Every structure is written in C-alpha cells, then in structure tokens.
Amino acid sequence: MDHPDLAAVELPVVLFALSDPTRLALVRELATEGPRTVEECRESEPGVPKSTFSHHLRTLREAGVVRNEPAGRHRVVTLRRDELDARFPGLLDAVVHD
Amino acid sequence: MDHPDLAAVELPVVLFALSDPTRLALVRELATEGPRTVEECRESEPGVPKSTFSHHLRTLREAGVVRNEPAGRHRVVTLRRDELDARFPGLLDAVVHD
DNA sequence: ACAACGGTTCGACTTCCTTGGAATAGTGGC
DNA sequence: GCCACTATTCCAAGGAAGTCGAACCGTTGT
Structure with a gap:
C-alpha cells in the first residue's frame, strides 16, 4: 500500500x-475531527458496505488526499x-x- | 439551453x-483571458473534435461553471x-x- | 431565399467507475 | 496454534461518462 x-x-x-459525495464527506470529517480508524469513518457513512468503502479510501489515497496506515488490528x-x-x-x- | x-x-x-484536464484548461483560460467565443476556446485545445468539445462545454455549463450564450453567429x-x-x-x- | 458558417444534439461505441459479495491477508487475544 | 476481528483485494455486473462522426439548428451575408 x-x-x-x-x-x-x-x-x-x-x-x-x-x-464523490461519500468521499467528500469523509474528507470533511477528517478535516474537522482529525485522524480516525477506518471503522470510525465507516460509522459516519451508514449503509455503505465494507468493500465499497475501502474502494473509496483507495481512490482518496491514490490521489494523495489521505494516508492509510496500519495501527494494531485497525487502520x-x-x-x-x-x-x-x-x-494546492x-x-x-x-x-x-461549507 | x-x-x-x-x-x-x-x-x-x-x-x-x-x-477533467480539458475542462480545467478551459476554465483557466477563461479565468485569465476573460470571455471567449467557442471557436476561440477550441483553438487552445487543438485536436479535440467539435462535438467532443461541445460536450465538455455542456458539462461545465450544467455544473454552473460557465455561461454559454449566443452572440450573432457565434457563442x-x-x-x-x-x-x-x-x-464556493x-x-x-x-x-x-497554478 | 439560399449557401456558408458556427455550434449543438443525436446515436453508437468504448472505456472507466461504482458496487458489493466472497475470498484473502494481517493482527491481537486466548 | 487457532479463532475472532479489521480491513483490503478479487471478481463480476451494472451504470455512467468520454469520444466522435453525422445530422441538425440558428444566424449572417449575398
């Protein structure tokens, strides 16, 4: 990774x-709340399956917007x-x- | 329209x-050079067919980024x-x- | 009126993105 | 070592977006 x-x-x-609305919402949350585990991020976006969420994270990561690093059993x-x-x-x- | x-x-x-790189380039040109006819815009983006360019203009227009109005035989x-x-x-x- | 010109729309094709279940990988606790 | 847990990757299906030629529309000039 x-x-x-x-x-x-x-x-x-x-x-x-x-x-993308889901990705933008995640970025906003990170901007105001600071770093979070994937699990915590996912709780703010109810109804989104794990794999779908992971794909969005990948898009943001590959665009250089977020960092995603292991932390124990979490990330x-x-x-x-x-x-x-x-x-920029x-x-x-x-x-x-906004 | x-x-x-x-x-x-x-x-x-x-x-x-x-x-989109083409659309972003167009927006930048409009920002620095001011209003332009479609023909003039197209000259800065060589190799892009008329219909393709028009489609990009439509995307920008429907997003509220640009206005596209008739001016004689031009737009x-x-x-x-x-x-x-x-x-925003x-x-x-x-x-x-940049 | 009509031909020429500037632009858009239509239609078909291709390509990319999204989505989500199932399989997989890494980590910690027992 | 093994199970539970967190999270990513794989894969297939559906949908959205890009591309571009051809047809179409509005305007100007003659």
Missing part, C-alpha cells in the same frame, strides 16, 4: 477524488493536510469550508 | 466538472466567477491559481 508523492499528483486527479486514516496545502494552496479550505 | 441557479448546485458536481463562453466565488469561496482561485 503506497502513498504517492504529492509533487507527482495532478490537480484533476485530486478534484475527481473529491467529486488509521489521516488527511494529508499540510502537504495538500503546500501543493486554498483547495482544501475551499472544499471543506 | 438553460443555466442552473448556483444555489442549487452541489459541490461534488462542480468538482467533477473541473476534474460566447463566460466564467461565472462572481457567482462561483459567492457560492476560494474554490476558483485554488483551482486556477
């Missing part, structure tokens, strides 16, 4: 990752806020702030 | 419209900058500024 260098990530890829999802702000200034704020 | 009220436009729809494409800034503050700047 690899996380791309944000310098290599193109803006359209990020915008696409954020253009912790983190918003790559500082890196995103450096690469203002984008995250604009997308989260 | 109708243009949606931006109040009714959801953010994911806008992000999706901007997540003028305008970025809905003020409305977008009011509805900072988004356009973040997306155009």
Whole structure:
C-alpha cells in the first residue's frame, strides 16, 4: 500500500477524488475531527458496505488526499493536510469550508 | 439551453466538472483571458473534435461553471466567477491559481 | 431565399467507475 | 496454534461518462 508523492499528483486527479459525495464527506470529517480508524469513518457513512468503502479510501489515497496506515488490528486514516496545502494552496479550505 | 441557479448546485458536481484536464484548461483560460467565443476556446485545445468539445462545454455549463450564450453567429463562453466565488469561496482561485 | 458558417444534439461505441459479495491477508487475544 | 476481528483485494455486473462522426439548428451575408 503506497502513498504517492504529492509533487507527482495532478490537480484533476485530486478534484475527481473529491467529486464523490461519500468521499467528500469523509474528507470533511477528517478535516474537522482529525485522524480516525477506518471503522470510525465507516460509522459516519451508514449503509455503505465494507468493500465499497475501502474502494473509496483507495481512490482518496491514490490521489494523495489521505494516508492509510496500519495501527494494531485497525487502520488509521489521516488527511494529508499540510502537504495538500503546500501543493494546492486554498483547495482544501475551499472544499471543506461549507 | 438553460443555466442552473448556483444555489442549487452541489459541490461534488462542480468538482467533477473541473476534474477533467480539458475542462480545467478551459476554465483557466477563461479565468485569465476573460470571455471567449467557442471557436476561440477550441483553438487552445487543438485536436479535440467539435462535438467532443461541445460536450465538455455542456458539462461545465450544467455544473454552473460557465455561461454559454449566443452572440450573432457565434457563442460566447463566460466564467461565472462572481457567482462561483459567492457560492464556493476560494474554490476558483485554488483551482486556477497554478 | 439560399449557401456558408458556427455550434449543438443525436446515436453508437468504448472505456472507466461504482458496487458489493466472497475470498484473502494481517493482527491481537486466548 | 487457532479463532475472532479489521480491513483490503478479487471478481463480476451494472451504470455512467468520454469520444466522435453525422445530422441538425440558428444566424449572417449575398
């Protein structure tokens, strides 16, 4: 499971990752609540099957939006806020702030 | 040909419209150069067939990003900058500024 | 009126995304 | 070691989006 260098990530890829309501909601939650386990994230999105949710996480991860790292038996999802702000200034704020 | 009220436009729809390289390039051109006829827009995107380009314009228009109005024999494409800034503050700047 | 021109729409094809069940992998507790 | 638990990957099916030629529409100039 690899996380791309944000310098290599193109803006359209990020915008696409954020253009799904489920994924955007997750990003917003991470932005306001801080890092969470996959399980906790999933609780905020009731009715979404595990595998589907995992696919969305993958899309966000491959777009460089989130980090997903093992933590014991769980996995912790983190918003790559500082890196995103450096690469695409203002984008995250604009997308989260509403 | 109708243009949606931006109040009714959801953010994911806008992000999706901007997540295509051709469409994003067009938005950036409109942001820096001001309104342009479809013909002029098309010249900046060589190799894209008329119908394909028109389809991209439609996506942007239905997302509330651009206005597309008849002007004599041509059509003028305008970025809905003020409305977008009011509805999604900072988004356009973040997306155009780079 | 009619021909030329600028654009859009239609229709068919292809490609990509999403979805979700089943199988798989990694970790901790007993 | 084995079972329970968390989470990802595999795979197939359905649906949405991109592409582009051909047909169509509105406008201008003659």
